[in-house]
Amino acid sequence: MPASIDAITKSLGDKADFLLNHKCKTIAKDRLHLPGPDWVDRIFAPTNRSNRVLNNLDWMLNTGRLAGTGYLSILPVDQGIEHSGGASFAKNPDYFDSENIVKLAIEGGCNAVASTFGVLASVARKYAHRIPFLVKINHNQILTYPNTFDQVMYGTVKEAYDMGAAAVGATIYFGSPESNRQIVEVANAFAEAHSYGMVTVLWCYLRNPAFKKDKDYHLSADLTGQANHLGVTIQADIIKQKLPENNGGYTALQMGDSSYGKIDKRVYTELTSDHPIDLCRYQIANCYMGRAGLINSGGASGAHDFDEAVTTAVINKRAGGMGLISGRKAFQRPMAEGAKLLNAVQDVYLCKEVTVA
Numbered sequence: 001m002p003a004s005i006d007a008i009t010k011s012l013g014d015k016a017d018f019l020l021n022h023k024c025k026t027i028a029k030d031r032l033h034l035p036g037p038d039w040v041d042r043i044f045a046p047t048n049r050s051n052r053v054l055n056n057l058d059w060m061l062n063t064g065r066l067a068g069t070g071y072l073s074i075l076p077v078d079q080g081i082e083h084s085g086g087a088s089f090a091k092n093p094d095y096f097d098s099e100n101i102v103k104l105a106i107e108g109g110c111n112a113v114a115s116t117f118g119v120l121a122s123v124a125r126k127y128a129h130r131i132p133f134l135v136k137i138n139h140n141q142i143l144t145y146p147n148t149f150d151q152v153m154y155g156t157v158k159e160a161y162d163m164g165a166a167a168v169g170a171t172i173y174f175g176s177p178e179s180n181r182q183i184v185e186v187a188n189a190f191a192e193a194h195s196y197g198m199v200t201v202l203w204c205y206l207r208n209p210a211f212k213k214d215k216d217y218h219l220s221a222d223l224t225g226q227a228n229h230l231g232v233t234i235q236a237d238i239i240k241q242k243l244p245e246n247n248g249g250y251t252a253l254q255m256g257d258s259s260y261g262k263i264d265k266r267v268y269t270e271l272t273s274d275h276p277i278d279l280c281r282y283q284i285a286n287c288y289m290g291r292a293g294l295i296n297s298g299g300a301s302g303a304h305d306f307d308e309a310v311t312t313a314v315i316n317k318r319a320g321g322m323g324l325i326s327g328r329k330a331f332q333r334p335m336a337e338g339a340k341l342l343n344a345v346q347d348v349y350l351c352k353e354v355t356v357a
Contacts, residue, residue, distance in 0.1 A: 003347035008354065011310040011344070019277065019314050024357040026271050026278045032320045033290040034356060035070030043291055049237070052197025056166040057237065060132045060199065064346075065109035071349040072238070072295055072323035073342060074134065075105040076114040077331055081139040081154075091301070091332040098122045104335055106131050108342030114169055114201070114325065117155040121163050128164030134201060135160035136169045137189060138182075149207055150178045153185065157192040167199035169240070173207035174227040187234040194235065202236035204228050213252050218242075220249030221272055221279040222263060225286040232292045239287050240325055243296045243312055244279040247272055277357050280319035290320055298326025298345075305329040306344055313348035318357040323349060 009016045033043055040058045049057075066073050077095065079088035089095045095104075098119040105113035106127075113120070114134035124133070137160065138151040151171045160168050170186045173179055190200040204227040211217040218224075221244035231239050250263040272282045284294045296316045298309055313324050324345050330338040348354055 002350040003344065005351055005353040008310060008314065008348060008351060011307045012314065013307065015311065019311070019318065020354065022275055022277050022318065022357050024275075024278055024281060024319075026273055027281050027285050029320060029356045031289055032281075032284060032356075033288075034320055035290075035293060035322050037068050037070055039070040039293075044237075049194060050197055053194055053199060053237070056132070056197060057199050059166055060111050063132055064111045065343065066111055066323070066346055066349055069349060070322070071317075072111045072293065072325075073109070073346045073349070074112045074114055074295065074323070074325040075101070075108060075110045075330060075342065076134075076136075076297075076325050076327040077101045077119065078114065078116050078136045078139060079327060080119075081116060081141050084142060088328070088332075092334065094335070095331050099126075100335065101331065102127045102131065104331060104338050104342075107335060108330065108339040109346060110342060111323075112167065117159060120165065121159075124163040132166035133160075133164060134167040134169050134199075135163070135165045136171075138170045138186070140171070140173075149173065149176065151182050153189070157189050157196065157198075160193070161196040161198060165198060167201055167237075168193045169201040169203060171203035171205055172227075172231070173205055174230060175206045175208040175211060175223070183230070183234065190235055199237050200235065201238045201240060202231040202234070203240045204231040204236075205242070210253065211249065215246045215252070217246065217249035217252055219245040220252075221247045221282045222267055223249035225282050226261075228283055228286040228294070232287050236292060238293045238295060238322065240295050240297060241283055242299075243315060244276070244283060247274070247279060276315050277319045280315050280321060281357075284320050290322075293322030294320075295323045295325045296321060298324055298329045301328040301332040305333075306341055309341055309345050310348060313345045314354060317348055317354055320356050 112132040112134045120133050138153050172182045206218045253260040
């Protein structure tokens with residue numbers, strides 16, 4: 001049974017009124033394309049996507065506890081490459097075993113499981129028909145010395161198709177010197193994935209040391225919003241983005257002699273405010289006003305994982321987002337606890353009292 005609004009309010013603590021009663025006065029919700037049971041027919045049927053893409057998207061949206069709502073809860077576990085196996089799985093060594101990753105997604109009632117070629121291929125014949133597979137096709141590994149940061153392909157789109165995947169995912173480090181090459185690689189991969197009938201999900205991340213100034217502008221609404229806009233341009237069906245924590249990345253980078261980028265001041269005076277829901281809504285606006293669904297990431301594991309996960313879900317849902325993709329908070333604990341955390345996130349999307357602001 002889904003949690004009540006009282007349980008969600010308790011998780012939000014002293015932020016409950018601030019988040020649950022906020023009314024958005026920037027971009028009105030009636031301008032957005034909001035998630036719903038008719039998402040595939042309403043949003044994707046008019047597009048160039050084939051019937052096979054629509055079938056796989058429909059499968060994802062009708063799997064797990066959120067089936068039929070238009071929302072997504074995805075378990076992503078690619079951290080064994082991105083963060084190293086030891087750093088990721090030392091808290092719970094059970095997840096060195098690839099099957100347990102898929103089991104957690106099923107036990108946790110997720111719409112899909114996102115992981116590497118190796119993880120998903122190792123159990124494909126047992127599970128690819130039971131839960132949608134989302135194969136992450138590129139990664140950054142940190143074994144090179146000194147560490148480098150570049151997303152490279154770890155397999156082919158056809159390999160993902162042959163193992164029965166419903167979707168492929170990829171990361172682009174927007175703002176990095178390697179971003180132009182990554183854009184071309186991922187755009188080509190997404191076109192191929194669509195030709196095979198697979199859904200495309202883009203991790204729209206920023207990476208450049210210059211983005212860290214008085215604040216970490218890798219998390220600014222204006223810069224992440226533009227990353228989203230580039231992501232939907234290469235026909236990502238779903239955008240994965242970190243929740244914004246600040247704004248004004250463009251203006252910070254334009255100080256001094258810099259003429260970085262282009263921006264209109266109305267982005268800050270009319271289209272956003274300091275409220276986290278309004279900042280997230282600007283990210284959604286850059287996803288063609290929600291025609292491509294925005295799923296925010298759950299972030300690193302810490303001492304207050306349950307409350308933080310619920311908070312992120314409330315912000316995403318009230319902004320008009322499509323769901324949450326939460327990994328470390330879920331798999332860096334015993335499986336039963338991880339499933340409970342995933343359920344807590346899903347409860348936000350199942351709760352009718354948590355409305356779009």
